[in-house]
Amino acid sequence: MNDETKSNCPARTDGEPTATRAAVPMLIFVAMLLLLFLGAVYFDHHSGWFDAKVYSPYVSAEQLELYQPKSGAAAAAAQGRKVYETVCGICHGVDGMGKPNQAPPLAGSEWVNAPGFHRLAQIPLLGLNGSLQVEGRDWNLNMAPMGAALSDADLAAVITYIRTSWGNKAGAVSADDVKAIRAVVAGHPAVTGAQLKDLPE
Amino acid sequence: MKNGFSVFMAAFIALGLSWCGFVLGPVQQLGTAKQTTVLNSSDIYPIQRPGDATLGLQVYRANGCAACHTEQVRQDGVVCEVALRNAGKNPVVVSNLVSTLKLADLTKDEADAVSDKITAAGGSTEIQIIPAGTDITRGWGVRRSVEADFLYDYPVQAGSLRAGPDLANVGARLPDLNWQLVHLYAPSALVKNSAMPPFRFLFELRKVGAASSPDALQFPKDFPPPAGFEVVPTPEAKEIAAYLLSLKADAPLYEAPFTPVMTKP
Numbered sequence: 528m529n530d531e532t533k534s535n536c537p538a539r540t541d542g543e544p545t546a547t548r549a550a551v552p553m554l555i556f557v558a559m560l561l562l563l564f565l566g567a568v569y570f571d572h573h574s575g576w577f578d579a580k581v582y583s584p585y586v587s588a589e590q591l592e593l594y595q596p597k598s599g600a601a602a603a604a605a606q607g608r609k610v611y612e613t614v615c616g617i618c619h620g621v622d623g624m625g626k627p628n629q630a631p632p633l634a635g636s637e638w639v640n641a642p643g644f645h646r647l648a649q650i651p652l653l654g655l656n657g658s659l660q661v662e663g664r665d666w667n668l669n670m671a672p673m674g675a676a677l678s679d680a681d682l683a684a685v686i687t688y689i690r691t692s693w694g695n696k697a698g699a700v701s702a703d704d705v706k707a708i709r710a711v712v713a714g715h716p717a718v719t720g721a722q723l724k725d726l727p728e
Numbered sequence: 729m730k731n732g733f734s735v736f737m738a739a740f741i742a743l744g745l746s747w748c749g750f751v752l753g754p755v756q757q758l759g760t761a762k763q764t765t766v767l768n769s770s771d772i773y774p775i776q777r778p779g780d781a782t783l784g785l786q787v788y789r790a791n792g793c794a795a796c797h798t799e800q801v802r803q804d805g806v807v808c809e810v811a812l813r814n815a816g817k818n819p820v821v822v823s824n825l826v827s828t829l830k831l832a833d834l835t836k837d838e839a840d841a842v843s844d845k846i847t848a849a850g851g852s853t854e855i856q857i858i859p860a861g862t863d864i865t866r867g868w869g870v871r872r873s874v875e876a877d878f879l880y881d882y883p884v885q886a887g888s889l890r891a892g893p894d895l896a897n898v899g900a901r902l903p904d905l906n907w908q909l910v911h912l913y914a915p916s917a918l919v920k921n922s923a924m925p926p927f928r929f930l931f932e933l934r935k936v937g938a939a940s941s942p943d944a945l946q947f948p949k950d951f952p953p954p955a956g957f958e959v960v961p962t963p964e965a966k967e968i969a970a971y972l973l974s975l976k977a978d979a980p981l982y983e984a985p986f987t988p989v990m991t992k993p
Contacts, residue, residue, distance in 0.1 A: 579757040580983040582874055584805045593836050594806060596768070596857045596980075596987045605768030612770050 603699075607688025610681045614673055615651075615689075623693040631661035631668070634693035643728030644700050648686055648708045649718055651675070659720030668720065679705045758875050767980040776880050777974045784971025787964045788885055791927065796891035799878075799975065801869030803984070804861035807832070808839035816850035825849050856987040867901065868894040869977060871984040877977040892924055899973040906946050908969040909961050917951035930965035933957055 575581030578588050585591040612621055618630035625632035633639050638661065639647060651674025658667050674682045679702040686705070690697035718726070729735075766773045777785070788794070810831045815822045829842050836855075843853045859871045873896050878884045902908065907918065913931050915922035931945070936958050943966075944958040953959050961969070980986050 577753070577757065579761075579875075582803075582872060582983055584803055584872075591983065591985070594808075594857055595982070595985050596855070609768070609770055 603684050604688060604691070606681065607684035607686075608692075610677065610685040611688050614677070615685065618670075623689070623695075630670070631659070631664075631666045633689050634695065636661050636695075638723070639689055640695055640697050641728045642697070644686060644690065644697070644704065645708060646723060646726045646728050647690070648682070648700065648705060649712055649715075649726065650723075651677075651682065651686075652709060652712055653715055654717035655720065655723065656717050657719040657721060659723060666720075672717065679703075679709065682709075761875055761879060763879065764876055764981065767982055767985055771979070773979050773981065774876055774879050778970060780967045780970040781974035782880070782971075784967035784969070784974075785881060785885065787930075787968040788971055789883065791968070793895075794885040794887040796887075796889060796924070797893070797895045798887035798890050799884075799894065799896045800873040800886050801863045801871070801894055801896045801977070802861055803859045803864060803872030805859075806986075807858050807860050808834045808836050809856045809858060810834065810839050810842045810846070811854045811856055812846065812851055813854050814852040816852065818850050822846060822849050822851040826851070854987075857985055859984070859986050863894060866893075869897040871978070871980065871986050873977055874981060874983050876981060876983075895972065895975055896977045897975065899976040900978050903973060905969055905973060908972050909965060910945050910947060910951075912965060912969065913945060913959055914947075914951060917948060927965075930962055930968070932960045932962060934960060 572586055573583075575585065575587055581588055581591055585594065615633075619625050619633050620630075623632060623634035638650075638659075641647065650670065652672060653675075654672040655668050655670040658665055660666070674685070677685070683700045683702040683705045687699045689695065691699065763772050763774065765771060776782075810829075812822070812826055825846060829845065830838075831842065834842065836857075839855045843855055846853050861872070863869060864871070877896065878886070909931075911918050911924075912927045914926050914928075915924040916926075933953070934957065936956055940958050941960050943960050945953075945961070947953060947959075980988050
């Protein structure tokens with residue numbers, strides 16, 4: 528071993544090197560705390576608290592809830608469809624075609640497509656009994672007041688849905704209209720087919 | 729190695745925590761994912777792909793389509809627009825008010841405030857939720873892709889590189905079966921300067937017999953097949969085309985809401 532290699536050897540070769548008790552610079556603590564803070568802020572803004580339903584660009588479940596389309600014609604139509612399929616669709620069919628010997632079709636029905644809605648609105652509010660001609664066929668009906676328990680908004684939505692779906696082209700009905708009709712007909716017995724013809728549209 | 733135990737524990741904890749984050753957490757979150765319903769509707773989403781489309785996923789996978797195509801639409805933001813539905817009893821007052829207000833490119837809070845102002849004046853409004861982003865501007869989708877879009881796909885062909893366009897919504901964008909088949913046979917016949925390689929081995933070039941096959945491809949005029957021949961898709965080609973046509977991620981969902989454009993009945 529020549530002198531040059533010898534001088535490159537560490538001076539102490541006994542045992543592993545150990546750290547002394549020198550203090551860690553304060554700056555490192557400050558930098559780490561700052562990074563932790565920034566990380567927490569980022570986490571707060573972007574994690575959505577690991578909610579499976581929250582995707583970017585939404586940052587929290589509350590914000591996602593805020594952005595749900597709730598108002599407007601589209602939402603009313605969707606609500607009408609929902610109510611129709613749970614309440615009316617069982618007999619009248621989700622396609623509005625009715626059921627033989629049980630419920631007449633709503634699609635294309637002259638009672639649904641009447642210019643006014645006052646007569647139509649009384650059927651779910653009061654029920655309908657007796658014989659009635661729909662689309663040129665005779666029906667013997669025994670419908671319960673299915674809409675009496677619905678809210679004004681739901682009933683308006685479902686009547687609007689019936690009047691604008693499956694090729695029907697009658698207009699929309701508002702919750703206020705339904706409220707007014709409900710107040711007028713409150714306490715009346717079920718409508719019969721014969722009475723229905725004489726009611727104003 | 730006098731700290732062997734500590735080193736082992738440190739490595740164990742580090743790997744264990746990343747396993748929890750990358751495997752356990754996602755499985756807990758999405759492992760029990762089920763069908764859901766379309767927003768404001770009782771329609772089920774997603775519906776299981778048809779049988780040939782399910783087989784087509786395996787053809788898509790076997791041909792490495794996911795190497796160049798993604799199936800994930802990105803969404804950078806969401807904007808609201810306030811639309812006037814009814815001017816009410818004082819149309820002049822309402823329309824004067826509306827002309828002073830900013831109606832587009834709003835946040836939900838701003839849109840609610842604008843809507844309240846118009847409602848106070850007697851009009852009625854509708855707030856429209858519109859997803860925004862470069863992918864959506866390109867027409868690749870109407871909203872971002874979410875986990876429900878992939879519920880029945882195994883393995884999920886999300887892809888990570890876009891040498892070609894995103895296919896998350898291709899069944900809604902290009903719903904023509906013949907177009908899809910011709911495009912697989914000869915991409916450049918339909919898309920100028922297409923970088924996609926032709927997948928001719930999925931087709932059979934054969935002599936027209938007594939009558940041409942009902943499956944034979946209908947080519948554009950400037951790309952006719954050799955005279956007396958017709959191009960007939962193999963079962964694999966039909967399956968992958970069925971899969972492509974089944975890629976429709978365009979239903980509004982709770983986790984990716986938007987106001988659908990109402991089609992008039």
